[in-house]
Amino acid sequence: MLKGKHKNYQNLYTYMVKPSHPQLHQLEDEDFIGFWEEDGMGILFFHCQKEQLIDNLSKKYEFKIYDKQVIPYREWNENRFPKPIKVGKLTIAPVWVEGNWDLVFDPSVVFGEGQHPTTAMMLELGWELYTKFEKPEKVLDIGCGSGILTLFWAKLGANVTAIDLNPLCVKVTQHNLELNGLRNQAELKQGDILNLLPIEADLVLGNLYRLLLLKLFENEHFWKAKYYLLSGFSLDMEKELLEKISTLPLKILIRRTSQNWVCWLVKKLS
Known part of the structure; x- marks a missing residue:
């Protein structure tokens, strides 16, 4: 940092x-x-x-x-140099860029500079959920990385539980919350999410790799929230994930794709 x-x-x-x-x-x-x-x-x-x-x-x-x-x-990060981004009415910028921003962040060397297609879609669909469906009070961010999704939801007024297996990601997320005066709106945990569930939330964020998503989909404690924003998988991987949840009481409210990546906004029906 x-x-x-x-x-x-x-x-x-x-x-x-x-x-x-x-x-x-x-x-x-x-x-x-x-x-x-x-x-x-x-x-x-x-x-x-x-x-x-x-x-x-x-x-x-x-x-x-x-x-x-x-x-x-x-x-x-695959030549994705951090730069200011706009999500709905919010502007988010690297801390070194001068300007009047709603949120600033130090991306350090961890994933989450806001421009990868999966992160961008998670932010975009998050804004659509907030403005068109519901304003969740409790959010669980699994694999928080730099904390950009945690910052986004904390800024919107949610209480966020941010989790990552990697200690550096937790440290960077904490630093970024402090930069924005939002530290009191988030609880940070370092560890394996499979060992930490269940965690109460209205919305679960999971921009994760395929194998972890498959394991989570099999875990009954994962399916306790009302809404889920899920990404981190490609078009080729989507069929396997859809089959895994086909018998569950879920509805995909929005499906979006970008550069071969997929993002779902999912609602639990019961």
């Missing part, structure tokens, strides 16, 4: 390490962006080269360095 003298991102200096260590999430260095941890290994992100620090950390926490890279930030 951005802090201290750093007001935007230029290059990402990455160090892949193994084994991971929980203390790597807590580095206080001003040039530290974040630590992505997954499957026992992790990637440390910095704004500049940090060879001496990495060498010291490797000795302290007994990890090995498997890869080093310098990546221009404009090439990160």
Whole structure:
């Protein structure tokens, strides 16, 4: 995340390490962006080269360095450089872009800069739900990433429970809530959603990969809300997901596609 003298991102200096260590999430260095941890290994992100620090950390926490890279930030997240977006009456912008915005966010190095087709459709259909169907009071955001969906619903007045398996995503979401004075409208949880259900909500947000959606669809505790916004799957994957829910009392109110991706607004009928 951005802090201290750093007001935007230029290059990402990455160090892949193994084994991971929980203390790597807590580095206080001003040039530290974040630590992505997954499957026992992790990637440390910095704004500049940090060879001496990495060498010291490797000795302290007994990890090995498997890869080093310098990546221009404009090439990160499939070249989707964050920029201001408009959803309904709300404007959302990266924190480094000057202007009078309704929401600002620091995307850091996690998913959720607002321009991927799945995120864009989740925001668009969320606005349609809010303006045409119902204004949910409690929202569950599964896989919160940078927190852009959590910010959106908190700004609309909902109380949000935001969950992610990755600690960095939870940390970035918390930071972005604080940037907008919305921290009190969200509860943050780090962990596996399959172990955290049931969670009370009027609306569930799930911009997730196919296998996790399939597991959730089989879980009776997942189907406790009135509305669901679901995406993260392609046209080729849609048939399998439709078959999985075909016997459930659900109605797809809106189906939208963009660049081979699909998004559903689903209502539970009973």
